[in-house]
Amino acid sequence: MTLKSLHLDVVSAEKVLYSGEALMIYATTELGEVGIAPGHTQLLAMLKPGNIRATLVDGSEHIFYVSGGFLEVQPHTATVLSDTAVRAEDLDEEAILLVEQAAKEALRGQPETLEYAKALIELAESAAQLQAIAKLRKRHH
Numbered sequence: 001m002t003l004k005s006l007h008l009d010v011v012s013a014e015k016v017l018y019s020g021e022a023l024m025i026y027a028t029t030e031l032g033e034v035g036i037a038p039g040h041t042q043l044l045a046m047l048k049p050g051n052i053r054a055t056l057v058d059g060s061e062h063i064f065y066v067s068g069g070f071l072e073v074q075p076h077t078a079t080v081l082s083d084t085a086v087r088a089e090d091l092d093e094e095a096i097l098l099v100e101q102a103a104k105e106a107l108r109g110q111p112e113t114l115e116y117a118k119a120l121i122e123l124a125e126s127a128a129q130l131q132a133i134a135k136l137r138k139r140h141h
Helices: 093-107 114-140
Strands: 006-011 016-029 032-036 043-056 061-066 069-074 077-081 085-087
Touching (some): 016 061, 016 077, 032 069, 061 114
Parallel strands (some): 006 077
Antiparallel strands (some): 006 016, 016 032, 016 043, 043 069, 061 085
């Protein structure tokens, strides 16, 4: 680790998805998007379903989808803890679009039911996953 990088761990309930050095990290918290650079002040924030973007020391960028969770930042380390975390390149766009369509159909039902609330969550998660795929595609073009 140099003074110009910080150690990043992205951890799901199942496994460690990434552990290594990063130059910059962007995350979607409950209060909005934050950028984390080396030496950042300590922070503990709740994550919304969304993307974690990390610029690595070699200049490449990794994009992860997280279903929510926590971001803990220390001056030289950042840790993302999420029940569900997936590398953007591992997301299945076709399956996500099917979930999104089913959620939209469920939203046509009666509001204030459990199915309606579940559909809202699925719609938000699928939108965040599709956004991760779009960012990945943009990076490759």
